[in-house]
Amino acid sequence: MKTKVLLIETDPAIALGLPELIERSHSEITVAVATNYQDGLSQAVNSKPDLVLMDLNQGEGLSLAEKIKQAIPNIKILFLSATLSSQKDLISLIADGYNGFCLKGIEVDELIDAIKATQKDEDSIYLDSRILSDLRKQVSRLKNITEESNEEIAKILNEFTKRQRDVLKLLIQGKDEVEISKLLGITYYTVRSHLSAIRNKLVAGSKSEVIAKCWSTGLAYEL
Incomplete structure (x- = not known):
């Protein structure tokens, strides 16, 4: 079509x-x-x-x-x-x-x-x-963010499992669930489960909001 x-x-x-x-x-x-x-x-x-x-x-x-x-x-x-x-x-x-x-x-x-x-x-x-x-x-300039912000980012990162960080990194690169599942060697439904957990931890209603928060907080630079 x-x-x-x-x-x-x-x-x-x-x-x-x-x-x-x-x-x-x-x-x-x-x-x-x-x-x-x-x-x-x-x-x-x-x-x-x-x-x-x-x-x-x-x-x-x-x-x-x-x-x-x-x-x-x-x-x-x-x-x-x-x-x-x-x-x-x-x-x-x-x-x-x-x-x-x-x-x-x-x-x-x-x-x-x-x-x-x-x-x-x-x-x-x-x-x-x-x-x-x-x-x-712009993200590279986030190296100069305050110590307090760095501590906040570290705290957020610690809430994610390694696999959730892997999924989030690929999401920020523009990959969809199917592509992420192939790259990480996990099922589509496992990817969906990780994304749901990520949205909950970032208090985000959608994938686009997750991406926006990662850029705005500097989290994207640390993944």
């Missing part, structure tokens, strides 16, 4: 060229286009695509994304924007249940990988390789 994507894009050049590039590169993806936000909302509600690909557009896009989420709670939304104002905003987007962020100018092959990654399960997320590189640089 083909993956249905709705591209909401006000830039005519992108709205005209990107769908053709995607469909030419991957026959299992179809792309419909809305060139304004009003049409974008109505098309999303009426066609119920597998994924909405849209621009943040200085907050206007986020407002539309919230409306789409309200109308279709389980829909996947991947942002495609020229800039990202801050890493904090990125963490907020992930924690709010959106499925990732890509920068305009991304190679078509990577954008297709992003689209495919969002379809793995309800919590799947994808970060542009350039965003991920910046995020790693």
Whole structure:
């Protein structure tokens, strides 16, 4: 079955060229286009695509994304924007249940990988390789966090078993349950059990919230 994507894009050049590039590169993806936000909302509600690909557009896009989420709670939304104002905003987007962020100018092959990654399960997320590189640089600065924070991270880590830390590390790398089970040589259901325990220990309601907390607290750097 083909993956249905709705591209909401006000830039005519992108709205005209990107769908053709995607469909030419991957026959299992179809792309419909809305060139304004009003049409974008109505098309999303009426066609119920597998994924909405849209621009943040200085907050206007986020407002539309919230409306789409309200109308279709389980829909996947991947942002495609020229800039990202801050890493904090990125963490907020992930924690709010959106499925990732890509920068305009991304190679078509990577954008297709992003689209495919969002379809793995309800919590799947994808970060542009350039965003991920910046995020790693930010995380490296966490070496300078306070002693008190270091003690808190150590306390959290001590609550996890070695296997739970292994699962969490792979989750942060973007792996889903099936991939984690193969890499660790354990069953899918064992992975699900470990993830449930991890969510409970971090007081997180979803995998995306687990990932956001790991980055925001510095835990991701210590795994």
